[in-house]
Amino acid sequence: xxxxxxxxxxxxxxxxxxxxxxxxxxxxxxxxxxxxxxxxxxxxxxxxxxxxxxxxxxxxxxxxxxxxxxxxxxxxxxxxxxxxxxxxxxxxxxxxxxxxxxxxxxxxxxxxxxxxxxxxxxxxxxxxxxxxxxxxxxxxxxxxxxxxxxxxxxxxxxxxxxxxxxxxxxxxxxxxxxxxxxxxxxxxxxxxxxxxxxxxxxxxxxxxxxxxxxxxxxxxxxxxxxxxxxxxxxxxxxxxxxxxxxxxxxxxxxxxxxxxxxxxxxxxxx
Amino acid sequence: xxxxxxxxxxxxxxxxxxxxxxxxxxxxxxxxxxxxxxxxxxxxxxxxxxxxxxxxxxxxxxxxxxxxxxxxxxxxxxxxxxxxxxxxxxxxxxxxxxxxxxxxxxxxxxxxxxxxxxxxxxxxxxxxxxxxxxxxxxxxxxxxxxxxxxxxxxxxxxxxxxxxxxxxxxxxxxxxxxxxxxxxxx
Numbered sequence: 001x002x003x004x005x006x007x008x009x010x011x012x013x014x015x016x017x018x019x020x021x022x023x024x025x026x027x028x029x030x031x032x033x034x035x036x037x038x039x040x041x042x043x044x045x046x047x048x049x050x051x052x053x054x055x056x057x058x059x060x061x062x063x064x065x066x067x068x069x070x071x072x073x074x075x076x077x078x079x080x081x082x083x084x085x086x087x088x089x090x091x092x093x094x095x096x097x098x099x100x101x102x103x104x105x106x107x108x109x110x111x112x113x114x115x116x117x118x119x120x121x122x123x124x125x126x127x128x129x130x131x132x133x134x135x136x137x138x139x140x141x142x143x144x145x146x147x148x149x150x151x152x153x154x155x156x157x158x159x160x161x162x163x164x165x166x167x168x169x170x171x172x173x174x175x176x177x178x179x180x181x182x183x184x185x186x187x188x189x190x191x192x193x194x195x196x197x198x199x200x201x202x203x204x205x206x207x208x209x210x211x212x213x214x215x216x217x218x219x220x221x222x223x224x225x226x227x228x229x230x231x232x233x234x235x236x237x238x239x240x241x242x243x244x245x246x247x248x249x250x251x252x253x254x255x256x257x258x259x260x261x262x263x264x265x266x267x268x269x270x
Numbered sequence: 271x272x273x274x275x276x277x278x279x280x281x282x283x284x285x286x287x288x289x290x291x292x293x294x295x296x297x298x299x300x301x302x303x304x305x306x307x308x309x310x311x312x313x314x315x316x317x318x319x320x321x322x323x324x325x326x327x328x329x330x331x332x333x334x335x336x337x338x339x340x341x342x343x344x345x346x347x348x349x350x351x352x353x354x355x356x357x358x359x360x361x362x363x364x365x366x367x368x369x370x371x372x373x374x375x376x377x378x379x380x381x382x383x384x385x386x387x388x389x390x391x392x393x394x395x396x397x398x399x400x401x402x403x404x405x406x407x408x409x410x411x412x413x414x415x416x417x418x419x420x421x422x423x424x425x426x427x428x429x430x431x432x433x434x435x436x437x438x439x440x441x442x443x444x445x446x447x448x449x450x451x452x453x454x455x456x
Contacts, residue, residue, distance in 0.1 A: 005296030012289040013282065085280025085290075085334065089297045090271070 006095060009086075010103030014076075020107045023068060027115030030064075031057055035119040050123050050131035051221040054138055057119060058217040061142045066210050067174050068108065069149025070156070074170035076100045077157015077261060084270045094262035097154060101258055104150050109143050116142065134220045141220070141250075145213040148253035152209075155257035158265045181208040202242070206249035216246050271298070273338035273375075277349040280334070283323035287333055291318065298341030305340055312336050312366070328359025335366045339375060346370055348379035352386055364390060388428040396435050403439040411435065 014020065034056045083096060116139050124132060153170050160166040185204050205211050281290060287309070295305035309315055312332050314325075322330050331351065339346055351367065352360040360383070367390055371377055381387055387394055388408060395405040404414055408426050412419065415434040419427055 002297050005293050009289050009293040012286060013284070016284060016286070079282055082282050083280065084276040084278065085274070085338075086293070088272075088274035088276070088280070088338075089294065091297060 002091065003095065003099070006091065006099040007102055007106075010099045011106055014103045014107040019072070020111050023108065024111035024114040027060075027064065027111060028118040030060055031115045031119035032122055034060055035122045050127055050129075050135055053119075053123055053127075054131070054135055054221050055218065057116065058138065058214070061116075061138075061145065061217070062210055062214055063178065065112065065142055065146050066149040066177055067171075069146050070153040070170040070174050071167055072104060072108065073101070073150040073153020073155075074157040074160070074166040075153075075163060076104055076150075077154040077159075078161065078163045078166045080154075080158055080265055081161060081268070081270060087270055093266040093268075097158065097262045097265050098258060101147075101150055101154050101261075105143075105147050108146055108150070112142055112146060113139065131221065137220050138217055141213050141216045144247065144250040144254075145209060148209040148250050148257075151254045151257040151261070155261040155264070158261045158268070177208055177210040181211060202245075206245055209250050209253040212246040212249045212253075216243060216250075219243060271341065271343050271345075273340070273343040273346045275335055275338040275346070275348045275351055277353060279322060279330070281322065284321050286319060286321055287314070287325070288318040290322075291337060294337045294340050298343075300341045305337075308336055308340060309333065326359065327355050328362045331355060331359060332362050332366055335363060335370075339366075339370050339373075343375055345376040345378065348377065350381055351379055352381065352383055360386070384428040384432055388426045396432065396439075398436055398439040401439075404435045 035053045037056070077097075077100075080097060080100065086096060087093060120132075120135055120139075123135070152173065156169050156173065157166045160169055181204055188204070205215055288306070291305045291309060292302055294300075295302045306315070306318060309318055314329060314333055314336075317325060317329065317333075322333075325333065335348070335351065338348075348367070352363045355363060364386060367377055367379070371390075377390075379390075391408070393405070393407060394411055396403045396411070404411055406414065408428070408431075412426065412431050415431045415438075417427055417431050417434065
């Protein structure tokens with residue numbers, strides 16, 4: 001009952017601002033625009049409409065979801081320091097942190113479902129329901145990425161403590177996750193002897209939630225067909241337990257930062 | 271169970287009073303209807319849907335005090351409960367403290383408002399630089415400071431007593447006084 005009350009309290013706070021409906025509307029519009037552009041390109045509406053447009057939508061997810069998750073998570077983390085009254089109630093500090101994370105996952109997750117759901121309806125009605133289940137799996141990947149980004153943002157917010165610095169660090173982390181590790185991968189390829197970089201690059205893939213989501217999303221839609229040799233290499237990585245390792249990596253990026261944020265907040269003098 | 275009222279608000283000002291009330295009620299195992307009735311008791315029944323930022327300073331502090339004391343709270347810890355309130359708001363908070371006391375709740379509060387201390391406290395602890403400079407009832411502190419006054423005809427010269435005690439410890443600086451109110455249960 002207490003956990004539900006805490007979740008309801010934090011959820012009320014999360015949905016009170018204009019951000020969530022704005023995100024839902026903006027994401028829905030952008031998704032629909034991408035879906036319609038994707039459907040009209042190349043005359044592939046009937047055969048591969050869902051797959052092609054989903055890959056376009058995946059790029060939108062990979063850019064927008066981590067940014068929003070990290071920034072809003074950071075702000076929510078900083079706000080934990082304003083909860084002196086709530087922290088004095090017989091509630092554990094970890095429960096307060098997890099409550100805030102869960103509330104934002106529910107609020108932004110619902111907005112994400114609205115956006116991707118609207119695009120999915122458009123694709124389904126114009127191009128048929130083929131690959132619809134894969135599309136649902138793509139939404140699942142987006143939710144996992146959102147959950148991880150919010151957890152990392154929350155950890156940043158709790159650790160940094162001031163709003164401006166937390167947002168700056170969150171944006172920095174977004175840049176590193178989106179581009180930084182790819183640059184590191186390119187550097188690794190340049191340094192390591194040819195043919196020896198397989199497991200290091202796979203590790204880099206699991207170590208970065210954005211890359212994990214990208215690989216999973218591409219894998220869902222037969223990336224070898226769509227992305228040529230790159231996709232084929234990706235498919236090799238994802239074969240066997242590879243995809244589950246990526247899912248586990250994304251889950252770990254949720255649990256790990258949440259545990260660290262809880263610990264940090266528990267030790268903090270408010 | 272201990273209730274605590276921090277000096278600053280302690281929740282984001284955009285928090286809706288009803289949401290906070292529901293949380294405190296759930297945590298303290300008080301039915302929500304009873305918690306909302308408590309808000310009505312303090313004249314905020316029609317303000318439950320407002321955010322804390324939309325309430326006046328006095329209303330906000332009264333609401334937070336009522337929530338801090340909600341349920342079977344045996345002791346209340348209040349940090350500057352009447353700071354930055356106007357005269358009316360401060361009087362409302364004093365009334366809430368008296369009510370909590372009459373319910374048998376022990377109240378410990380820190381305050382720079384010495385007249386609140388004189389009116390409300392059974393026992394006073396004067397702190398200077400984080401250390402106890404003096405403690406006792408008001409007449410005991412007056413005696414320790416060498417100040418005499420007629421309780422029947424005049425209010426206690428608490429500021430004078432305080433200044434003397436602080437100056438004796440370490441002249442000049444102003445420090446909060448810690449005050450213990452004893453309720454019936456304490």
